[in-house]
Amino acid sequence: MKIAVLPGDGIGTEIVAEALRVLETLDLSFETESALVGGAAYEAHGHPLPESTLKLAKEADAVLFGAVGDWKYDKLERSLRPEQAILGLRKNLGLFANFRPAICYEQLVGASSLKPELISGLDILIIRELTGDIYFGQPRGRRTASDGHFPGAEEAFDTMRYSRPEIERIAHVAFQAARKRSKRVTSVDKANVLETFQLWKDVVTEVGKEYPDVELDHMYVDNAAMQLVKAPKKFDVVVTGNMFGDILSDEAAMLTGSIGMLPSASLNASNQGLYEPSHGSAPDIAGKGVANPLATILSAAMMLRFSLNQAEAADRIESAVKHVLAQGLRTADIWSEGTTKVGTREMGDAVVAAI
Amino acid sequence: MKIAVLPGDGIGTEIVAEALRVLETLDLSFETESALVGGAAYEAHGHPLPESTLKLAKEADAVLFGAVGDWKYDKLERSLRPEQAILGLRKNLGLFANFRPAICYEQLVGASSLKPELISGLDILIIRELTGDIYFGQPRGRRTASDGHFPGAEEAFDTMRYSRPEIERIAHVAFQAARKRSKRVTSVDKANVLETFQLWKDVVTEVGKEYPDVELDHMYVDNAAMQLVKAPKKFDVVVTGNMFGDILSDEAAMLTGSIGMLPSASLNASNQGLYEPSHGSAPDIAGKGVANPLATILSAAMMLRFSLNQAEAADRIESAVKHVLAQGLRTADIWSEGTTKVGTREMGDAVVAAI
Ligand SMILES: CC(C)[C@H](C(=O)O)[C@@H](O)C(=O)O
Ligand SMILES: CC(C)[C@H](C(=O)O)[C@@H](O)C(=O)O
Numbered sequence: 001m002k003i004a005v006l007p008g009d010g011i012g013t014e015i016v017a018e019a020l021r022v023l024e025t026l027d028l029s030f031e032t033e034s035a036l037v038g039g040a041a042y043e044a045h046g047h048p049l050p051e052s053t054l055k056l057a058k059e060a061d062a063v064l065f066g067a068v069g070d071w072k073y074d075k076l077e078r079s080l081r082p083e084q085a086i087l088g089l090r091k092n093l094g095l096f097a098n099f100r101p102a103i104c105y106e107q108l109v110g111a112s113s114l115k116p117e118l119i120s121g122l123d124i125l126i127i128r129e130l131t132g133d134i135y136f137g138q139p140r141g142r143r144t145a146s147d148g149h150f151p152g153a154e155e156a157f158d159t160m161r162y163s164r165p166e167i168e169r170i171a172h173v174a175f176q177a178a179r180k181r182s183k184r185v186t187s188v189d190k191a192n193v194l195e196t197f198q199l200w201k202d203v204v205t206e207v208g209k210e211y212p213d214v215e216l217d218h219m220y221v222d223n224a225a226m227q228l229v230k231a232p233k234k235f236d237v238v239v240t241g242n243m244f245g246d247i248l249s250d251e252a253a254m255l256t257g258s259i260g261m262l263p264s265a266s267l268n269a270s271n272q273g274l275y276e277p278s279h280g281s282a283p284d285i286a287g288k289g290v291a292n293p294l295a296t297i298l299s300a301a302m303m304l305r306f307s308l309n310q311a312e313a314a315d316r317i318e319s320a321v322k323h324v325l326a327q328g329l330r331t332a333d334i335w336s337e338g339t340t341k342v343g344t345r346e347m348g349d350a351v352v353a354a355i
Numbered sequence: 356m357k358i359a360v361l362p363g364d365g366i367g368t369e370i371v372a373e374a375l376r377v378l379e380t381l382d383l384s385f386e387t388e389s390a391l392v393g394g395a396a397y398e399a400h401g402h403p404l405p406e407s408t409l410k411l412a413k414e415a416d417a418v419l420f421g422a423v424g425d426w427k428y429d430k431l432e433r434s435l436r437p438e439q440a441i442l443g444l445r446k447n448l449g450l451f452a453n454f455r456p457a458i459c460y461e462q463l464v465g466a467s468s469l470k471p472e473l474i475s476g477l478d479i480l481i482i483r484e485l486t487g488d489i490y491f492g493q494p495r496g497r498r499t500a501s502d503g504h505f506p507g508a509e510e511a512f513d514t515m516r517y518s519r520p521e522i523e524r525i526a527h528v529a530f531q532a533a534r535k536r537s538k539r540v541t542s543v544d545k546a547n548v549l550e551t552f553q554l555w556k557d558v559v560t561e562v563g564k565e566y567p568d569v570e571l572d573h574m575y576v577d578n579a580a581m582q583l584v585k586a587p588k589k590f591d592v593v594v595t596g597n598m599f600g601d602i603l604s605d606e607a608a609m610l611t612g613s614i615g616m617l618p619s620a621s622l623n624a625s626n627q628g629l630y631e632p633s634h635g636s637a638p639d640i641a642g643k644g645v646a647n648p649l650a651t652i653l654s655a656a657m658m659l660r661f662s663l664n665q666a667e668a669a670d671r672i673e674s675a676v677k678h679v680l681a682q683g684l685r686t687a688d689i690w691s692e693g694t695t696k697v698g699t700r701e702m703g704d705a706v707v708a709a710i
Contacts, residue, residue, distance in 0.1 A: 083547050094504075113469050113584050131504065134489075134515060138502065140550045145518045147493065149449075149486065155518035156554035160489060163500045163510035190598075192438050195495045199511035225602045226609035229468050229584065243545075247580045247602055254581035 001030040001308055004060035006037040006053065009082060010281025011291035011344075012066025018293035018348030019064060019300040022320075025352045026313045028304075033060070037089075038068025038082035038281075048085035057089055062307035063274040064300060065089075067281035082281075090130050095266035095274055096166070097173045098128040098245065099302070102232075102252035105261060107325045111334055112257030118232065124252055125177060126238045128245025129170040130266055133196075134160040135242045160196045162241065167200050169269070171207035174239035175214050181236055184215045188224045188240035188248065200241060221248070228252055253278050260292030260333040263299035265306050273307040275299040289343045292331035294321055297351055320354035327354075356385040356663055359415035361392040361408065364437060365636025366646035366699075367421025373648035373703030374419060374655040377675075380707045381668045383659075388415070392444075393423025393437035393636075403440040412444055417662035418629040419655060420444075422636035437636075445485050450621035450629055451521070452528045453483040453600065454657070457587075457607035460616060462680045466689055467612030473587065479607055480532060481593045483600025484525040485621055488551075489515040490597045515551045517596065522555050524624070526562035529594035530569050536591055539570045543579045543595035543603065555596060576603070583607055608633050615647030615688040618654035620661050628662040630654040644698045647686035649676055652706055675709035682709075 003023075007016040020032065035041075035053040042048045048068070057063045068082035078084070089095070104112065104122035112119040137159035145155040171187075178185045187204040189197035201218055208216040219227065221244045227234065228248065232255050240248060253259045262278035277295030285291055301317035304310040329350050330339045342350065358378075362371040375387065390396075390408040397403045403423070412418045423437035433439070444450070459467060459477035467474040492514035500510040526542075533540045542559040544552035556573055563571040574582065576599045582589065583603065587610050595603060608614045617633040632650030640646055656672035659665040684705050685694045697705070 078547075078553065081547065087548070096504075113473050113586075115468060115470060118468050135548055136503075137512065142550065142554065145516075148491075148516065148518060148521075149451075150518045150520045153518040153520050154554075155516050156550040156552075157492065157514055157516035158549045158551050159512055159514060161500075161503070161510050161512035163503060163505045163508040165505045165508050166503075190601075192433075192436065193442070193490055194513045195497065195511040196513050197511075198433065199497065199509075222601045222605040225580070225606040226614075229606060229609040230612075244602075246545075246577045247599075250577040251580040251584060251606065254584040257585075259581075 002060045003030055003032045003303070004056045004063045005032050005034040006057070006063060007034065007066040008038040008068040008281060009040055009070050010067055010283040010286040012068070012281055014289065014291055014344045015277065015293040015296040016064060016066040018344060019296040021348050022297050022317060022351050022355065023300055025355050026316065028310060028313055030308065037065070037085045039070050039073050041085065042073065042080060042082065048080060048082050049088040054088065054092055058093060061272060062303045063089065064303060065274050065276035066296065067277065067279070069281045070283045087135065089274055090266060091136060093272060093274065094131060094268040096129060096131040097170060097267045098130040099265040099267070100126040100128060100249040100253065100278060101262060102126060102249070102256055103262065104256040105258065105325055108256070108258045108261065108334055110336055112255060114255060119255060122232055122256060124232065124235045124238060125181065126245060126249040126252055127170065127174045127177060128249055129166065129241050132162050132166045133242035134158050137161040160194065160243070162196050162200055164199065164203055167203040168207055170239060171204045174237055175207065175211040178214045178237040179211070183213060184236040186224070186235055186238045187216065187218050188221050188238060188244055189218060190221050192220060197241070204239070224248055225251060228255060258334050260331065261294050261298070263295050263302050265299070265302040267306060271307055273303060275303040289345060290332050291344050292333050293344050293348050297321060316355055317351070320351045323354040324350040357415045358385055358387045358658070359411045359418045360387050360389040361412070361418060362389065362421040363393040363423040363636065364395055364425050365422055365638045365641040367423070367636055369644065369646055369699045370632065370648040370651040371419060371421040373699060374651040376703050377652050377672060377706050377710065378655055380710050381671065383665060383668055385663065392420070392440045394425050394428050396440065397428065397435060397437065403435060403437050404443040409443065409447055413448060416627060417658045418444065419658060420629050420631035421651065422632065422634070424636045425638045442490065444629055445621060446491060448627060448629065449486060449623040451484060451486040452525060452622045453485040454620040454622070455481040455483060455604040455608065455633060456617060457481060457611055458617065459611040460613065460680055463613045463616065463689055465691055467610060469610060474610060477587055477611060479587065479590045479593060480536065481600060481604040481607055482525065482529045482532060483604055484521065484596050487517050487521045488597035489513050492516040515549065515598070517551050517555055519554065519558055522558040523562055525594060526559045529592055530562065530566040533569045533592040534566070538568060539591040541579070541590055541593045542571065542573050543576050543593060543599055544573060545576050547575060552596070559594070579603055580606060583610060613689050615686065616649050616653070618650050618657050620654070620657040622661060626662055628658065630658040644700060645687050646699050647688050648699050648703050652676060671710055672706070675706045678709040679705040
């Protein structure tokens with residue numbers, strides 16, 4: 001088994017280092033190989049996703065990813081900016097199924113913006129399609145408008161699109177995930193306005209017939225954005241497209257108040273996956289040793305479960321994380337009165353010790 | 356002055372009736388004419404936006420709109436569904452500037468999902484572009500995919516687009532609105548992925564140079580969805596495109612917990628406008644006399660201010676609404692222990708009396 005380790009920028013190196021230490025503690029047999037990605041790769045090789053990094057990621061069974069990005073790259077042309085690395089990896093590895101759990105840990109209920117009774121016990125799984133939609137649709141670019149409100153003016157455009165098999169495969173992922181949980185799927189669309197999401201709704205409904213034991217409902221994206229705030233616990237598995245999933249998964253993550261705790265997995269058809277924390281590269285605190293490594297450590301657990309067939313080891317990591325929370329250890333982002341503030345390394349130490 | 360009155364479906368008739376009573380109390384000189392729209396118009400004329408209704412709306416100085424929609428029309432082909440009426444009105448009247456305030460009334464702080472300290476005093480103005488973007492972009496439809504992941508498969512597609520002048524005019528609306536408030540604008544985009552929103556960001560930045568007294572910042576839509584939950588009071592004026600605005604304005608509205616209180620205005624270049632509550636047609640409570648008419652009454656106030664040049668009368672309505680809240684009167688949606696539950700009509704009566 002081979003893991004490609006891509007720490008990236010900002011706090012990426014620090015948090016990935018802790019996840020690796022946790023993995024090593026488990027005494028499993030796997031090989032790791034590191035490479036640069038994002039801004040770090042741009043500095044060294046002139047491109048955020050160098051050929052060698054992509055090759056390594058493709059050959060590995062799984063990719064453990066830190067984070068990419070820094071304000072200082074904002075002025076670069078789009079194709080050279082750090083976030084192109086993550087889009088390039090998704091596309092080239094065919095990572096179409098993104099799992100974004102939004103879980104509220106009991107000890108961290110107070111960190112949420114929401115009233116405790118609304119958020120306590122929250123456990124949503126957002127499944128976001130990750131290789132289609134307006135993220136990758138062609139054509140896109142700039143041109144002179146030939147119609148619309150201002151014919152002759154400069155305009156920019158993008159293409160939203162989904163094909164039937166793309167929707168089918170992500171729908172199957174969602175229904176299968178729901179079978180292992182509370183057997184409910186909410187499909188989020190905008191079928192009242194968009195042709196793409198009318199097809200989405202039609203196909204998800206069809207696929208749903210193969211899962212008569214799973215309850216399916218449909219919700220417009222604007223309503224979903226509201227219901228997540230109003231009554232988040234009503235959701236269980238949510239499946240949606242790439243663009244709406246980007247927005248809703250971040251909204252749901254922030255509802256928990258502890259985005260520093262939330263892992264994510266992006267899988268392709270052969271269960272090869274990329275695992276990364278749900279949060280970003282936080283350049284403002286990079287190198288200070290204060291970042292929360294738990295989302296990355298939990299991403300490593302997802303990696304063991306989904307791509308490396310080591311569910312038991314994954315369980316051990318997840319229990320260890322619960323244990324350190326119960327011990328009252330907190331990094332700055334989740335710290336509150338009465339708990340013990342620790343740094344990145346100490347948090348890693350505590351998880352290692354708990355294992 | 357002529358007001359086209361389009362009550363629509365569900366609770367639309369009840370809430371618009373109260374707004375009209377409030378308007379009549381003010382003793383202004385205007386003419387009103389009513390017409391069917393949405394499902395009601397479909398039943399009577401076979402189309403959700405009959406020619407006669409559109410003509411009336413075009414000729415009027417302002418449109419007072421209730422709500423449209425009912426589950427029973429879900430099976431109709433898209434072009435006949437109630438919501439096409441609202442899209443048709445926006446397009447045909449050129450209502451490109453949508454004002455969606457998200458205000459938390461002090462007496463209703465408890466209705467929010469958020470902790471009181473995060474929401475108390477909230478006063479955001481979301482300005483959503485309303486006639487462009489993927490809502491109206493051509494081409495759109497179904498076809499056989501010629502490339503992508505599954506060439507040869509059936510696919511559906513839509514076109515996202517914005518032209519420079521479309522962005523310029525909505526940016527001016529936002530900066531001008533900010534000048535009357537706390538002089539801060541947040542422009543929401545997804546320039547890291549979408550060509551359309553790279554142009555959006557560029558043009559908003561350029562227009563911003565004409566308003567050196569207004570502070571401009573840019574935020575990605577996924578981050579905006581998070582920051583709205585985390586610290587909504589950090590926002591003042593938010594300007595964004597049609598699709599992102601649909602999602603974020605509903606999210607922001609629900610943060611207040613009292614969407615039954617939130618009005619909206621949609622204006623064109625000549626300040627002709629359509630005014631409607633931010634909530635929907637609520638078919639489940641239609642005809643029961645329990646719906647909250649205040650969002651519609653406050654929409655009528657916006658109408659007086661923006662389209663009918665009657666700012667003073669608008670102030671009187673807004674003060675009257677604050678007065679009835681202070682009296683402790685509440686419709687069911689905003690009722691809480693210790694306040695007096697009233698129906699639609701009684702709430703209208705109270706506002707009339709307060710004026
Ligand atoms: C960095 C950006 C391109 C990316 C996305 O929009 O998908 C990020 O927001 C995410 O959700 O992983
Ligand atoms: C009904 C629907 C077409 C509409 C929209 O998406 O614009 C609604 O959600 C709104 O925000 O007014």
